[in-house]
Amino acid sequence: MLFSKNVNPHGLRNPSNSKKGKNLFKKILIANRSEIACRVIRACKEMGICTVAVYSTADSKALHVQTADEAVCIGPPPALQSYLNMEAVIQAAKDTGCEAIHPGYGFLAENPVFNQKVRDAGLVFIGPNPEPMELLGSKVKSRVAMIKAGVPVIPGMKSSSKVLKDFEDTAEKMGYPVLIKASAGGGGKGMRVVHKSEELQSSVEGAMRESKSAFGSDEVYLEKYIESPRHVEFQVAADNSGNAVYLFERECSIQRRHQKIIEEAPSPVMNAELRKKMGETAVKVIQTAKYNNVGTVEFLVDKNLNFYFLEVNARIQVEHPITEMTTGIDLVKLQISIATGEVLPFKQKDLRQSGHSIECRIYAEDPDNNFMPSSGKILFLKEPSGTGVRFDSGIYQGAEIPVFYDPVLAKLIVWGKDREEARSRMIIALKNTVILGVKTSIPFMLKALEHDEYINGNTFTDFIEKNLCNVELHDKSKLRAAFMASALHANLANKSKTISSKNNEIPSPWLSIGKWEIAE
Amino acid sequence: MILNYNNKVYNIELQGKDGSYSLLVDGDKVDFPVNIISDNVFNMQIENKFVNVFATQDENNCYVFIDGDTFTFSKPKEEEKCFSSEGGLSADKEIIKPPMPGCIVKVLVQKEQKVEEGTALIIVEAMKMETSLYSTISGIVTQVNVSAGEQVDSDTVLIVVEKE
Numbered sequence: 001m002l003f004s005k006n007v008n009p010h011g012l013r014n015p016s017n018s019k020k021g022k023n024l025f026k027k028i029l030i031a032n033r034s035e036i037a038c039r040v041i042r043a044c045k046e047m048g049i050c051t052v053a054v055y056s057t058a059d060s061k062a063l064h065v066q067t068a069d070e071a072v073c074i075g076p077p078p079a080l081q082s083y084l085n086m087e088a089v090i091q092a093a094k095d096t097g098c099e100a101i102h103p104g105y106g107f108l109a110e111n112p113v114f115n116q117k118v119r120d121a122g123l124v125f126i127g128p129n130p131e132p133m134e135l136l137g138s139k140v141k142s143r144v145a146m147i148k149a150g151v152p153v154i155p156g157m158k159s160s161s162k163v164l165k166d167f168e169d170t171a172e173k174m175g176y177p178v179l180i181k182a183s184a185g186g187g188g189k190g191m192r193v194v195h196k197s198e199e200l201q202s203s204v205e206g207a208m209r210e211s212k213s214a215f216g217s218d219e220v221y222l223e224k225y226i227e228s229p230r231h232v233e234f235q236v237a238a239d240n241s242g243n244a245v246y247l248f249e250r251e252c253s254i255q256r257r258h259q260k261i262i263e264e265a266p267s268p269v270m271n272a273e274l275r276k277k278m279g280e281t282a283v284k285v286i287q288t289a290k291y292n293n294v295g296t297v298e299f300l301v302d303k304n305l306n307f308y309f310l311e312v313n314a315r316i317q318v319e320h321p322i323t324e325m326t327t328g329i330d331l332v333k334l335q336i337s338i339a340t341g342e343v344l345p346f347k348q349k350d351l352r353q354s355g356h357s358i359e360c361r362i363y364a365e366d367p368d369n370n371f372m373p374s375s376g377k378i379l380f381l382k383e384p385s386g387t388g389v390r391f392d393s394g395i396y397q398g399a400e401i402p403v404f405y406d407p408v409l410a411k412l413i414v415w416g417k418d419r420e421e422a423r424s425r426m427i428i429a430l431k432n433t434v435i436l437g438v439k440t441s442i443p444f445m446l447k448a449l450e451h452d453e454y455i456n457g458n459t460f461t462d463f464i465e466k467n468l469c470n471v472e473l474h475d476k477s478k479l480r481a482a483f484m485a486s487a488l489h490a491n492l493a494n495k496s497k498t499i500s501s502k503n504n505e506i507p508s509p510w511l512s513i514g515k516w517e518i519a520e
Numbered sequence: 521m522i523l524n525y526n527n528k529v530y531n532i533e534l535q536g537k538d539g540s541y542s543l544l545v546d547g548d549k550v551d552f553p554v555n556i557i558s559d560n561v562f563n564m565q566i567e568n569k570f571v572n573v574f575a576t577q578d579e580n581n582c583y584v585f586i587d588g589d590t591f592t593f594s595k596p597k598e599e600e601k602c603f604s605s606e607g608g609l610s611a612d613k614e615i616i617k618p619p620m621p622g623c624i625v626k627v628l629v630q631k632e633q634k635v636e637e638g639t640a641l642i643i644v645e646a647m648k649m650e651t652s653l654y655s656t657i658s659g660i661v662t663q664v665n666v667s668a669g670e671q672v673d674s675d676t677v678l679i680v681v682e683k684e
Contacts, residue, residue, distance in 0.1 A: 189649075206643075209625060210650055257649070372619050373647035379583065380560055380576045403621050407647050431588035434574045439592065446588045475589055479525070480550050481566050481573060482591040484543045486582040487521055487534040489575035492559045 024340055025049050025100045025124070029093040030068065032104030033083060034394030035410055036316070037064035040102045043332035052096045054089055056082035058402040063394050070096055077404045083107045084216070086114045090121050100124035100339060102332075106406060109315040110137050110184075111216075126339040128314050132291040136312040139183050140221055142289065146309050149288040151281060154300065154308045156223025167204055167222050171197065174224045180204055182211035183219035188258025190214060193225055228460040229300040231255070232267050232307070234282035235323045237294045237334060239344045244286055246279035246297075247327050248353045250319055253459040254448055256371050261441060262448060263319040264358045265326045268419065268457030269301065278307055285309060294335045318361065318411065321392060325357035325415040356422040357415045360430060360445045364407040367444035367473055373407040376400075379437030384429040388415040388422075391433075401438055409435065419457070423449055443473045523582060523593035530593075614657050616679040622646030624670045629679065633661045641679050644672070659683040 027050040030037045041051045041064065053068030058077035065071040072092040075082035082088070084107055093101055101118050103109035109127070112134035118125040127133070136142045140159045147153055157170045160183045171178045171194070180203055182190030190211030192203040208218040231252045238244035251267035252260040266275075282297035289312065296317050298310040320331045329346075338344070365371045381397040393410035401407060412429055416422030430446050448454055453467050460466075521532045533544040543550045555563040555570075562573045566586070574585040582593040625643040629635060640652045641661075663680035666672060 206650060209643075213625075213645065369619070372651070373649060375620060375647075377578070379578060380574060382574070403646055405647065427588075434585045436574060436576045436583040436585055436590075437578065439590070443589050473589075474591065475586075478566060478586045478589055479591065480543060480545055481552060481564055481586060482575075482584040482593075483523065483530065483532050483545060484534070484541065484550075484552050484554070484564065485562050485573040485575035485584050485586075486523060486577070486593055487532055487543065488541070488554070488556065488562055489559060490521060490577060490582065491534065492556070493577065496559065 025098075025336070027052065027096070027098045028100045028102055028126070028336070029054065029089070029096065029098040030064070030102050030104065031083070031089045031108055032102075032106070033059055033062060033064055033405065034408055035392050036104040036106075036318070036394075038067055038394055039392050040104060040316075040332055041067050043330060043336065044102075046330075047333060047336060049336070052092065052098055054083070054092050056404070058404055061400070063396055063399065066396075072096060077402060079107065079404060080216075083405075086111075086117055089114075090117060090123070093118075093123055094121060098123065100126055100336075102126040102336070103315065105313075105315045105318055110313070112137060124339050126293070126335050128291050128293045128295065132286075132289040133314045136289050136291065136295075136314050137184060138219075139181060139185065139311050140219075142311060143309075145288060146285060149284060151285055151288070151309045152307065154223050154226060154310070157221040160219035160221040162208075162218075164201055164204060167200060168197065170222050171200060177225040177227070178222050179225040180207045180220055180222050182207060182215060182217070183221055184215035184217040185211060188255070190220060191258045226300055226302055226308070228462050229253075229302050230267065230269060230459065231260070231298065231310075231461055232270070232278070232301045233296050233298040233313075233317075234279055235294070235296055235317075235320070235331070236282050236286050236291075237331075237338070237344060238286055238292050239338050240292050240341055241343050242287075243344045243347075244283050244291075245344060245346065245348045245351060246282050247323050247329060247331075247351060249275065249278065250317075250322055251459060252319060253461050254454075254463050255461055256464050260319065261361050261363070262358065262445060263322055264356065264419070264422070264459075265322040266353055266356065267301075268459060269305065274305060274307075281307075281309070285312060293338045294331055318408070319359050321390060321411065321413040322357035322359045325388075325390070325413060326353050326355055327351060328354070355415055355417050356419045357413060358422045358426045358449075359411055359413045360426060360449075361408060361441075362410045362412060362433065362435070363441050364401045364409050364438040365441055366439040367441050368439075371441070373403070374401075374439040375403040375407070376438040378409075378435060380434060381436075382432070382434035383410075384412060384432040386425070386429065386432075388425055389429050390414070395435075409438075409440065420455075423455070444468070447471050447473060522596050524596060525591065525593050529596070612657075612683045614655060614659075614681040615677055616641055616653050616655075616681070617677060618644045618646070618653070618672055618674055619651060620646050621671075621673050622651075624666050624668050624672060624678070625650055626668050627664060627666065627679075628652075629661050629664065631661055631664050635659065635661060635681060641681070642666075644678075653678070655681045657681060657683055 029052040030040045044051045051068040053064045053071040054074045055065045056077050074088040108114040112130040115125045115130040177195045180192045190207045192207045194203045207220045212218040235247040249267050250265045252263040254262035285297045296313040299307045301307045364374045366374050378399045383391050390413040395409045414425040416425050523530050535542045553565040564573045584591040622644045625645045635655045637658045639655045642653050659681045662682045
């Protein structure tokens with residue numbers, strides 16, 4: 001990371017790092033896995049807090065299990081029986097003597113029932129209170145509350161429904177295209193764009209199923225689909241005493257399957273006036289909901305720079321590092337210190353955005369095959385490094401990527417003095433991120449970052465559809481070099497195998513390649 | 521060594537020594553100056569610049585990374601060689617297998633049902649993403665081997681469609 005985590009260029013007080021903080025926890029359980037669990041564990045270590053990881057039997061060798069001070073197995077691989085098993089998670093926290101639970105993102109992070117159960121068990125939930133979480137967790141209820149407060153929203157259904165006719169009526173009234181969204185949703189799961197009435201029924205059903213399996217709720221609703229918008233969100237923070245600030249915006253328009261893959265801060269479209277207006281609206285949103293702790297207020301921004309409130313993510317976001325890079329504030333530590341009852345260590349006027357940061361999410365997925373998740377083993381890994389380069393990882397060489405969970409492997413984050421420096425730094429860093437054994441989105445993200453429309457800041461949520469749909473990802477001129485490397489590797493690997501093994505083994509077909517030798 | 525890339529088979533042979541190697545691709549000769557850094561890392565000259573090329577393999581594939589670009593080559597399997605003569609890949613019969621291990625969400629067709637090209641046959645979920653699998657031929661469903669809720673491996677035959 002560019003800034004050291006405690007001293008930052010803005011001279012701001014970061015959340016307490018010392019044990020002086022009177023109520024600081026001694027031990028925290030992290031109810032998550034992969035890179036975010038590792039990220040939270042790092043923050044805890046810096047604060048001198050002991051950590052307990054939880055894991056399913058598919059994750060017994062996962063990185064978060066290795067890095068935590070203790071780890072507890074909470075069930076079999078399917079998430080419903082492990083990472084989503086509230087009783088098992090809470091029991092693990094009690095058994096290990098934890099005082100608080102950090103939920104990360106996804107899984108139980110935005111489940112108000114879990115939130116309440118944690119408190120009922122006498123533990124601290126590191127996140128907002130259950131009431132604002134419940135209000136904001138329901139996209140429908142939060143819409144209604146925000147309309148009342150005068151916050152601009154997208155037109156659509158006022159509540160979720162299980163009656164197809166309600167969807168048909170609203171869609172007919174507003175006209176297609178429309179968007180079906182999971183009320184409990186996030187990350188594009190349970191979300192469908194519908195272009196014509198014939199597709200409506202199957203889309204509603206599909207969205208309900210996906211929502212049920214991802215969030216345990218089949219509530220979906222429908223709203224007008226705004227074409228070619230930008231996705232701009234504001235990081236907010238509020239303490240338990242009612243102080244609230246915004247930590248500026250992130251633009252997350254580069255999405256595939258409605259899931260963000262490249263994010264940046266600041267947004268290329270932002271100006272000081274709009275930033276202030278949206279930031280103040282974001283603060284109004286969280287005050288309306290009586291929200292406490294760190295959160296994100298999401299907006300859509302249309303071509304005329306009108307903005308519409310989408311939802312609040314009542315958790316730490318995947319893309320939180322780009323805000324950390326541009327503000328110098330450690331958001332996970334801030335979450336923990338707010339949960340202990342500390343007041344915000346800064347006021348709005350103290351906050352500054354500095355430079356430009358970009359994040360690329362590295363998923364195990366196949367960009368040649370409609371981003372189909374890919375599972376397997378990380379056979380070779382080389383992490384990127386350099387000035388302004390941060391790699392938040394959940395993997396290691398030899399790690400198995402199970403099929404049961406979201407296939408995020410790592411996040412690559414860079415900081416530069418301006419957008420162009422950040423962009424070129426990211427390109428170089430991606431070219432130095434070697435992950436072999438599973439397919440990743442790296443070649444695809446490079447094409448996105450090198451595209452003229454990206455360079456010009458024309459980043460809209462349909463960027464990929466419009467610009468990268470038929471792009472040839474692989475440079476055929478490198479094919480022969482790739483063959484060469486394969487042949488060299490096969491021969492060398494084979495040679496070391498023959499040296500170490502006995503001669504009476506059945507010769508592998510690789511042995512017969514022959515006709516050449518390797519110089520010492 | 522035989523490698524498969526984008527459904528095309530390449531016959532590859534390596535010759536040379538002392539940091540200078542030639543590659544025969546289907547008998548075609550190419551030269552690459554190379555500095556072998558390790559079993560996995562090769563500093564190779566490509567278009568007048570030296571770059572590190574990374575390679576590794578498992579039982580099924582060779583994996584290569586060059587400057588942000590990745591290539592996955594599959595190695596030929598014994599069974600595949602026999603399979604092609606069996607008619608399983610012919611256009612008269614379509615065998616539906618999941619793209620990866622996952623869970624069956626919904627079976628959309630029944631045995632003996634007539635389907636058109638493009639009909640959605642089954643919905644599979646893996647890593648919390650639903651994927652619909654479609655028929656690429658028109659015909660009759662002759663096999664439905666799974667039901668909703670079932671966990672399947674990527675080599676499970678889910679559904680078979682045959683031309684009438």
